[in-house]
Amino acid sequence: FAWVFTTADVSTVGVVDFDRELAVPPLAQSRLEADGTRVFQLDMRSGQREFEPGRVTPTWGFNGDHLGPTLRARRGEPVRVVVRNGLPETSSVHWHGMHLPPVMDGGPHQPVAAGATWTPQWQVDQPAATLWYHPHPHGETESHVRRGLAGMFILDDDESDTLALPRTYGVDDLPVMVQDVRFRNGAFDGSHRIFRDIGFLGDRILVNGTLSPYREVGDELIRLRLLNASTARIYNFGFADDREFALIGTDGGLLERPADLDRVQLSPGERAEIVVRMRPGERVALRGYPLAAGLDFFTQRFSGGDDSFDILQLRAAETLRPTPQLPATLVAQQTPDGSASARERTFDLRFAQINGQPMDMNRIDATITRGTTETWVVRNADGMPHNFHIHDVQFRVLSVDGSAPPAALRGPKDTVYIGPNSTVRLAVRFDGPADPDTPYMFHCHLLWHEDRGMMGQFVVV
């Protein structure tokens, strides 16, 4: 038994047995209507799950007890989702990273009452990417996500289909939704918040709802779609032998060209698509590594050893199917470069406010002309970490503290980490449909912070 208990904190050091097979969320069933609309159904319900034998945990899920199926659609396709709320309270479903009309956004202005049905519909109009969906009710986002309401939303397009990339879902193309949890008397315990309101931190890691997971793979190249679906924990992902992997995509889609890295950091809500090369018969673990100095409280809950912790083990077959080399070029850059910026706005983040004000459902914080590109300067004026998510758009990171962004921030992004006392400059093009009556959101995606008021609203007119 590889778990070792420390006396200081009845948590574990970060070494696990990898004794359970990784669950892969099923692809959601859909039906095609005569006009080509792809229709999905998502039922939000409460249930229970035995994450470990003999210990029953109450959970929430979509179309099942915990988490949700992977939705998949193509660029140009009209989609409709029939969302039924079978939970005992009001919730909502937000399509994180999706470019769509604000009335379909699923944020706090589109609540779905207990027992009600909501049927958003839009046309997919953005490149291939790994997006996700989760509840976004005003003030209760953290508790709803933490109980298990989250799923992936994969978009495809013709351009990415021509690239030689691993693409067989569940075989050489794996969703990896990472969440930290804490159990108390069998139930998820959300009460553990670390000092200065950073938010909930768990002491165990679930990947796609599996504790201590391994996955057998039979291909040389394995694509992992990493999603930080945790409410506050920031991960610095890497492999146990420090091998390099290719980063091929960020939040909103593929990079211009793969970047060779040995670590990729994701704050809550961010995604990264990486491709790792396997050798026959080997076992290698994806792990979480310490963050920059000063953020060590994010790893200390797994204290012991080197402060890194296991996430998922890949087990390669003795004979691997050969795969072609990754293409040198993936896609043309799709995000704006800021040179045509119409105006600059600044946002100061300090718990639990943005620009000195908490979220107000009746206040519009920015009115933006449709089709313009703006420069948003977002400053973390706090000693604690924050991040920044903007609905409807994929932006480009122009700089971090005045310097060119690292490779992992050079693709389309909808969520960006902002370290304590750090500043990012973003180029954001707003081409959502004009609708002066329905706001989109921007907010910190550490969900406790969002719920406490670190959120603002913009309209596109």
Ligand code: C2O
């Ligand atoms: Cu992932 Cu406003 O949210």
Ligand code: CU
């Ligand atoms: Cu925050």
